[in-house]
Amino acid sequence: MTDRFYTALQYAHRNQGRYIEELKKLLAQPSISTSPENRGDIQQTAEFLTSRLQELGMEKVNIHKTAGHPVVYAEWLHAGLNQPTVLIYGHYDVQPVDPIDLWLSPPFTPTIRGDALYARGASDMKGQMMATIAAIDAIQHSGKLPVNIKFLLEGEEEIGSPNLDSFIASHKKLLACDMALNPDGGMIAADIPTIVTTLRGLAYFELRVYGPAHDLHSGVFGGVVHNPAQALCELVAGMHNADGHITLPGFYDKVKPVTDDEHREMTRLPMGRDYYMQQAGVPEIWGEVDYPPVERVGARPTLEVNGMISGFTGKGAKTVIPAWAMAKISMRLVPDQDPAEVHQQLRQYLVDHAPASIRWELDNMTGGPACYSDPSSPGVKALSRALEVVWSSKPLLKREGGSVPVVGSMQKHLGIQSVITGFGLPDDNIHAPNEHLHLPTWSKGIDALIYFFYYLVD
Amino acid sequence: MTDRFYTALQYAHRNQGRYIEELKKLLAQPSISTSPENRGDIQQTAEFLTSRLQELGMEKVNIHKTAGHPVVYAEWLHAGLNQPTVLIYGHYDVQPVDPIDLWLSPPFTPTIRGDALYARGASDMKGQMMATIAAIDAIQHSGKLPVNIKFLLEGEEEIGSPNLDSFIASHKKLLACDMALNPDGGMIAADIPTIVTTLRGLAYFELRVYGPAHDLHSGVFGGVVHNPAQALCELVAGMHNADGHITLPGFYDKVKPVTDDEHREMTRLPMGRDYYMQQAGVPEIWGEVDYPPVERVGARPTLEVNGMISGFTGKGAKTVIPAWAMAKISMRLVPDQDPAEVHQQLRQYLVDHAPASIRWELDNMTGGPACYSDPSSPGVKALSRALEVVWSSKPLLKREGGSVPVVGSMQKHLGIQSVITGFGLPDDNIHAPNEHLHLPTWSKGIDALIYFFYYLVD
Numbered sequence A, B: 001m002t003d004r005f006y007t008a009l010q011y012a013h014r015n016q017g018r019y020i021e022e023l024k025k026l027l028a029q030p031s032i033s034t035s036p037e038n039r040g041d042i043q044q045t046a047e048f049l050t051s052r053l054q055e056l057g058m059e060k061v062n063i064h065k066t067a068g069h070p071v072v073y074a075e076w077l078h079a080g081l082n083q084p085t086v087l088i089y090g091h092y093d094v095q096p097v098d099p100i101d102l103w104l105s106p107p108f109t110p111t112i113r114g115d116a117l118y119a120r121g122a123s124d125m126k127g128q129m130m131a132t133i134a135a136i137d138a139i140q141h142s143g144k145l146p147v148n149i150k151f152l153l154e155g156e157e158e159i160g161s162p163n164l165d166s167f168i169a170s171h172k173k174l175l176a177c178d179m180a181l182n183p184d185g186g187m188i189a190a191d192i193p194t195i196v197t198t199l200r201g202l203a204y205f206e207l208r209v210y211g212p213a214h215d216l217h218s219g220v221f222g223g224v225v226h227n228p229a230q231a232l233c234e235l236v237a238g239m240h241n242a243d244g245h246i247t248l249p250g251f252y253d254k255v256k257p258v259t260d261d262e263h264r265e266m267t268r269l270p271m272g273r274d275y276y277m278q279q280a281g282v283p284e285i286w287g288e289v290d291y292p293p294v295e296r297v298g299a300r301p302t303l304e305v306n307g308m309i310s311g312f313t314g315k316g317a318k319t320v321i322p323a324w325a326m327a328k329i330s331m332r333l334v335p336d337q338d339p340a341e342v343h344q345q346l347r348q349y350l351v352d353h354a355p356a357s358i359r360w361e362l363d364n365m366t367g368g369p370a371c372y373s374d375p376s377s378p379g380v381k382a383l384s385r386a387l388e389v390v391w392s393s394k395p396l397l398k399r400e401g402g403s404v405p406v407v408g409s410m411q412k413h414l415g416i417q418s419v420i421t422g423f424g425l426p427d428d429n430i431h432a433p434n435e436h437l438h439l440p441t442w443s444k445g446i447d448a449l450i451y452f453f454y455y456l457v458d
Helices: A004-012 A017-028 A036-055 A124-139 A164-169 A228-237 A262-266 A273-280 A293-298 A339-355 A380-393 A405-413 A440-457 B001-012 B015-026 B034-055 B123-138 B164-169 B229-239 B260-268 B271-281 B293-298 B341-351 B378-391 B405-413 B439-455
Strands: A059-064 A071-076 A086-091 A112-114 A115-119 A148-154 A180-183 A194-199 A201-212 A302-310 A324-333 A361-370 A395-402 A418-420 A436-438 B059-064 B071-077 B087-093 B111-113 B116-118 B146-153 B177-184 B194-199 B201-210 B304-312 B324-333 B358-366 B396-400 B417-422 B436-438
Touching: A004 A017, A004 A124, A004 A273, A004 A440, A017 A036, A017 A115, A017 A440, A036 A071, A036 A124, A071 B087, A086 A124, A086 A395, A086 A405, A124 A436, A148 A164, A164 A405, A180 A380, A180 A405, A194 A380, A194 A418, A201 A228, A228 A324, A228 B229, A228 B304, A262 B201, A293 A395, A302 A339, A302 B001, A302 B229, A339 A361, A361 A405, A361 B201, A380 A418, A380 A440, A405 A418, A405 B341, A418 B015, A436 A440, A436 B304, B001 B123, B001 B194, B015 B034, B015 B116, B015 B123, B015 B405, B015 B417, B015 B439, B034 B059, B034 B071, B034 B164, B059 B405, B059 B436, B087 B405, B116 B123, B123 B436, B123 B439, B146 B164, B164 B405, B177 B358, B177 B378, B177 B405, B194 B417, B201 B229, B201 B341, B201 B405, B229 B405, B260 B293, B260 B396, B271 B293, B293 B396, B304 B405, B341 B358, B358 B405, B378 B417, B378 B439, B405 B417, B405 B436, B417 B436, B436 B439
Parallel strands: A086 A148, A086 A180, A180 A418, A194 A395, B087 B146, B087 B177, B177 B417, B194 B396
Antiparallel strands: A059 A071, A071 A148, A112 A115, A115 A436, A201 A324, A201 A361, A302 A324, A302 B304, B059 B071, B071 B146, B111 B116, B116 B436, B201 B324, B201 B358, B304 B324
């Protein structure tokens, strides 16, 4: 270990308490991007980050307006023209908090219990953003940053980044760089550092089934009217067959098969039936019977009902035939599926299967294709070394089940790949009640990012 | 037409404005039985009726407490021991009003538009109760009531009358009578007076499907976890086969077949495909392909999803796998199905079909068997004559699709049948936004009830 690493690491360790306090302030902001009522909180969060980036010595720190929530930009370009420029991506928005009654401490009152910091966004991904800021802070207090840095922090990731693609497309010069660092990935276990090489894409829809003109008395019309809740159930049930495969016409046509190498690598992962049963708390796993669990999540496209509502859902009994039923349905896509084609496949399925006794509407809400990062690129190689030093274990190169639309946009408009990592754990409860961040792992993550920035020029 | 009829009818016509005003006051009470927050309104409605029955010269007027909402009782027994005693049933509770935004005038601000009075409960059944009170009022102002009268008005019909059965069972002597008049039936059209001879029973359930321990990120777990919303859809979809038949094991075993006579009578009704498409506002009817529409509603048992909820149902996109999904499911039963047996049939279906990848719970909420009234009984005969005089048309004897648990309780505990009629129309929007009462029909109903009380001793 060279001296410059040592100084920065020491500084980071001595200042961990301060970094946690800064993170707590960021987590106290209820920046829920999907709720119109949190619009002001989103703005305040952007301003908080602006201040922090200015303290970090960043320049051109600016809140860029978009058609939705703003983008925070900052840069520091004094490492020299021959040194690489890293575009650091982050999102400062968070998921909604319902069901709120299941939280043990309020979601926007960051609370440490045991080794973990509990708050909405602690793991996904305010904690990851703050780890990156902390690493740069420590390096700067120990010498000079070895690489040029740009920050791009968005406020709409949790609603599918509807305005980020056009922002990137219209700011190519501002955002020009050699690679992106995207710490919105995650680890498969606390002792297995992870780099994501593939991200699934997303296609998100709202399907509404309409039956009678208004709610009907089930005694007067039951038996002659097709209940829209039942019709929706029939349509949703038909979207998978008995083997767990998705039945939309042509859905698998463009799915790139897993190579034998990848298959071997994936089956070595400690992520089998027991792992997923334990992580998800389910009595039995489910899915495509002819693929091992880890491939179902990482290498295969999936279709989920994210939400569903119809009729009377309060306490007690109301004997209505509902007038309508709604389901939010989304697909995770793999290379080379196209979200626009998937939209047409879902529409065709509905044309083929919806009965004449109901009407339906389908809204195409958001989406993006899957992405790929080259394991032999300088960024992935530097991060691999960094993770191996800190964890004393070679990092896992992983196909990720989640979707990060920005990775696709950067690839498309800036011509760069992203180095995708992160220090969140599978049981951090992201998108769920009691989200938390494992602080010992987070601290190792800061160390690894310090190594990463040095190794990029080493 | 004899003089005594004439005097009472004239009185009713002269006082119609007053009766409507009284009805409006009754309708202004938001007596929603399923909502705990309307408990006080329920009590006030019971007190309002108490006052009105006292004005009517009724005796022993009393609000009887139950484990739930109270029962209003009143009697007038001075017609003579040899004259029949009629127990008049009514319910003063109403359905919830959601979706509230579809109402053109507030549901508890009774409003006349055209020929109709709009308010929750106008047709089901405060209007019907008030028609009965008006008929007795008119007779009393024109002479002496020819029959003995008892009133039994409950506040829990719209939640399945959970406490009425035990109330009747424990008040057999108080409620002893020769027949019941139950004006909670309805007409199939404004020109077709209707007497209900069969009522469908009800079995109401809440089914909850549990998947993961909490909401999960669909990217991290999609593909290996059985989505509870999808699993619920699969279970619900399987409850009917492609021909519209219900698949619960043994569900049709005790269903009494329609006789050839009944089949002939029913197929003469003007209630075919077009009728139901128009009344329900659906693009096509649905149901058991081997039964005509009117038999599907009146003579066959049905299964409905009354409500359904799971996951994220707000605006925008949230990529969760929900932790649970819920459906309210109810069956309309025909003679001789038993609600307790149907409960076991549904439970068996779930045991047979629920996959190991989810957990489920089933709550048996409320229910009652189907009922039958003899067309040759004195009550049905007197009402037939009355309806024929007023409408100049023989009344239709109808199998009703709806359920009135009290009819079964009275048959069981008091040993009497009910004369079931009513002056609500199919397009009154009962249980739905913009419920209303057709006032010209209601006025004819008051006339018919005046005749009915006289014909009982004629």
